[in-house]
Amino acid sequence: MTLFVGLGNPGTKYEETRHNIGFKVIDRLVEDLAARNISKNAFQGELYRVANTLFLKPTTFMNLSGRSVETVKHFFKIDLGEIIVIHDDIDLPFGAVRFKKGGGHGGHNGLRSLDAHIGKEYIRVRVGVGKPEHKSQVSDYVLHDFSEEEQQSLETLIGHVAAACKALLSEELNEVKSKYSLKSIEGLEG
Template identity: 80%
Template sequence: MILFVGLGNPGSQYENTRHNIGFKVIDKLVNDFHARDISKNSFQGKLYRAANSLFLKPTTFMNLSGSSVEPVKHFFKVELEDIIVIHDDIDLPFGAVRFKRGGGHGGHNGLRSLDAHITKEYLRVRVGVGKPEHKSQVADYVLHDFSQEENLMLERLITHVAKACKVLSQEELNEVKSKYSLKSIEGLSV
């Protein structure tokens, strides 16, 4: 069983924010796989299933994401190496895509929560959202909607990341890295 987790915040006011790129990728995967809703209150999130794949959008708010992932992991007996987390990354330019297993949380509160609940060795799909000029603006920046210019490219980016996620469940990480890593949105062909 593979568990795809998209990080984000619930509620319409957060729907198009940079912090919710993980939710957007999960929505695309759920749609592509025609996954059905199997949510339960104990999962603290929207959970969907298609064959041997689970797709989770925690409804706990970003800082408590681990308390949604942990019960799903235990209920379905998902191995740590079969958890793929899609999240925004301000240390990457907009449209950059990177893959890695384990590592630090880099100040990302969603990852910090996951690390505390399930340890660090899950697979991360890091989606670059760019960063503000000043460190003090980070919280405000990630909770703001994508710019008009970014919105024009967002669908292509989400499609690319969703495609990479599908391949991640079948191919070696290094293969996926070489085929799907992007330095920026310019690396994404139309």
């Protein structure tokens, strides 16, 4: 059983924010694969399934995401190495895509919560959203909508990340890294 987790915040207020790129990728995967909704209150999130693959959007708010993931992990007895987390990353330029297993949370509250609840050795799909000029602006920056310029490339980026996630179901992490890693959005539009 494989579990894809998209990190984000629930509610229309946050729908278009940089922090919700993980939710957007899950939405695309659920739509592309015609996954069915199997949500239960206990899961603390929207949960979808197709065959042996689950897609989760925790509805706990970002900094409590680990609670939802831990519940689903235990309920379906999912190995940590079969959990793939899609999240925004301010240390990467907009449109960059990177993959790694394990590592630190880099100040990301969603990852911090996951690390505390399930451990660190899950696969991360890091989607670059760029960063503000000053460190003090980070929380404001990630909770703001993508710029008009970014929005023009957003659907292409989401499609690329969703394709990479589908590839992770049948290919090794290193293969997916070599095929789908991007330095920036220009890698897709060039």
